[in-house]
Amino acid sequence: MRASAATWQRLLPFLSLAALFIFLSIASPNFLTPTNLSSVVRQTATINIMALGMTLVIVSGGIDLSVGAILAFAGTIGTMAIANGLPIPIGILVGLLCGLGWGFLNGLFITALKIPPFIVTLGTLGIVRGVTLIISGGLPVVGLPREFESVADGSLAGIPSVLFVLAVCAVLTHVVLHSTKLGRYTYAIGSNKEAAVYAGISVGKYTVAVYAICGMLAGLAGMIEASRLLTGQPTAGQGYELQVIAAVVIGGGSLTGGEGSVIGTLIGAFIMGLLSNGSDLLGVNPYLQQALIGAIIILAVAVDEARKRRFRQ
C-alpha cells in the first residue's frame, strides 16, 4: 500500500535524522566510531533531558526560558553539597530538588499571578542566574571527588551511562504524557484551555506540575553537566533554553500548544547534536554552523505547518 503524503511528512523528522546519520557515516571516516558516537551522546544528553521537560511545557501551551539558568543553579548548589562532604547521590538529589523548586515557582507565578509564561520565565531566568552568581561569588565550585565524574563519563558495557539516564527519563516522560491524567490534561490544556476549564479540570494545579517537572529535569541536566566538567559552573547553560526549545519544535512541538511528543523531541535534539558534531568533523566554519541550525529550525517548522494545513482541509 502506498503511504500517503501526510504519513511521509510525519516521518520526515525521523527520515532526516537517518539521512543525516548515513551521510555523515559516508562523509567522515571519524564519524561512525565508538569514541565519536559516545561523545555525541554525552554532548547532547543535557539538552536532550531538558528538552523532555520542555516538551511537557510546550504541549501545555507554555514556554520555559529559565531552564539554562536552573541548570546552572542546580549544578552549583548540588556540587557545593558534594564538595562539603555530602555523599554523591544526596548531592544529585539536592540538584534535582533545586530544579523542582524553581520550576514549581515558575508554575505558581504563571497560574497565581496570571502572567504569561514567557514573561515569568524571562524574569526567573534573570533571578535564578543572579542568585546563582551571588551564592557562588561568581566562582566555580571545585574540589569534587573523582567518582562524581563517572555520572557523565561512565560507561556500562561500552555504552555511555548518560544514555541510560536519558532513556529512563524519556520512557518516564512518554508514559506520563500518554498514560496518566497529568499527560492527558497537559494536551487538553494546550489544545483548548477553556474547554479544559469547562470540563472541570484543575488547570492551575496541572500547569504547576508541568513546570515543576521541567525544572526538575533541568536540575538533573545541571548535575550531569557539572559531572562532565567536574566543577559546578555558575555560568553554565547560557543560551541552552533556545537549543532546548529548538529541539522540541524541530520534533513537531507546536508553540501554540497541544502538540509534541517525546520521540519527536529526541529526534529533534539528535538532529541538532549531529549537525554540530558533523560540522566539526567536516571542518565547517563554526559560524556557519549556527546559521545552519537556525535555518533548520525554520525549515522543520515550515514543513510541519504544511502538513497540518493539509490535515485541516
Added chain:
Amino acid sequence: MLLQLQAIEKHFGGTTALSSGDVEVNSGEIHALVGENGAGKSTLMKIVAGMLRRDGGEMRWKGQVADFSRPAEAHQAGISMVHQESLLAPHLTVAENIFLGREAAKGPLLDQRRMEAETRRLINEHGFPIDAVSLVQELSPAQKQLVEICRALNSASSLLIFDEPTSSLSEAEAAAVFRIARNLRARGMGIIYITHRLAELRPIADRITILRDGRTVHSASFGDLTTEQIIHHMVGREVSAIYQRQPPPLTSKSSTERPAERLRVKLPGIEFALHAGEIVGIAGLMGAGRTELCQNIFGITPAAQGSITIDGHPIAINSPQDAVRAGIALITEDRQQTGLTLSMPVRANITLAHLDGVTRNGFVSHTKEQAVAERFRTRLSIRAASVEQPVGRLSGGNQQKVVIAKWLFRDAKILLFDEPTRGIDVAAKAEVFALMDELARSGAAILMVSSELPELLQVADRILVMRDGAIVTELPRTTTQQEIMQHAAVAS
C-alpha cells in the same frame, strides 16, 4: 428612494443566513428592522455596510446599483453602522477610536488636538458622559456603545444603521439615542433601527420591515401594525411536528409523592427549582442573561449573592470543578470554543471530564478508554470513522453528541443545555431531543436555554422567561410563542 434591497441572499458554508432580504428605506425616515434571533437582520445590514458580500439579489443606493466590498466604500457613499458587539480598539482613546481610519493630519503628523476637539464637540452636542481622552478599555459597555454611536455619526452622511443600540444602555442614555435618531431624521437622513424591544420602537419608527428565517415576510407603515401583529409575523411558522416530547407525569405513582428536587437556584431576580425527570426551558432575548445564569450555576462566574441547593443541601460552587463534583454539567452554547478539544480524538473528549473512570493504578488504560468510547459511540450513534478521529472533523450534530457523551460518562445528574441545537441539522436536533428526553426519564434534571421558541415548546415541561437578568414569568408547556415573546420583548 435612498436604499433598495431586493432578494438579497447570503450563505455561510452550508447554512443560509439570508434567502430573500427585501428592504426599502427613504431619506428622512426611521425604519425599524425586526425579527427573531438568527432571522438575518444583522447579516443583511452588514451587507449594506460593506462588511459582508452578498451572494445574490440586488442593492440600489440612491438609485444606482451598488456593491460595497469594504466598509470604507460604504463610508464613502455615506453609510455607517453602529454595531451590536463592540468593534473598538481597547488600547486607544475615545478620540483615536472615533477617528480610526479617517485620522486628521497636519502634513505627515497626526493632528491629535483637532481630533480631540472634534470629539469633545460631538460628545457635548449629545450630552454623553464620556471623556475624549480616556482609554476605551476603561469604559463601561454602555459608554463603549456611545463611542460606537459617535464614531458612526462622525462619518455618516446619508444612512445610519443602528444594530440593537440600546441593549446595554440605561433609560436616560437610550433616550439620548432616540433624540439623536430624531434629529438626524429631521436633517433628512435615513435611519435603520434593529431592535428586539418592540415597545421602544412605537414612538420613533415610521416604517417597519419584519424578517423571519432569512426572508422578508412583511413591510408596512409602523402605525398600521399592532404589537401582536408584529410578533405574529416574527414568529410566523407553526410549531413543526418533527419532535414532540411527551413529558412523564410529574407526580409519580402515588399522587402525594412529589419528584425529588434536584437543584434550587436563588440569585438576585432569579429563583427556580429543577426536579428529577423534568426539562425546564429558559426563554429570553439575546442579552437577557440566560448564558450568564448557566455560568453562575456552573461556577464559571460565581454569583456574588444568592445560593444554590442540590438535593436539599446548600452547596458552594466557586469553580467548574465544584460544579462537576456536585454532578452538574454545562453543555455550552459555543461547543467548539468551550465544549470540545477539537484536535483530540473522540475517545479522549468523551473521557476528559472523568478520566478516573478509565484509570487503573494511576495509569490511563487505553483498552478501557477505547471500550468506553465505543460504547457511547454506539449508544448515541455518533457518526465518526472511528473513536480515534479528531472531533474537529465531525459534523455539528455529532460534535454535540460527543459533548453529551462526555457528561453521560461523568454521570451528571443536573444538565444545563445552553442552545443545544445551535448549528446542527434537523435530524441531529431530533436525536439530541430524544437524548434529553431519555436523560430526564432516567431521573436527570435538565435546564434548556434556547432562542428557538418552537424547540422550547417541543421539549420543555415548563418555560421560564428571562428579561434584563431576571426571571419575569413562568409559563406552562401549553403556552404559545406569542405569549413568550410578549414577556421577553415587551417591557411591562
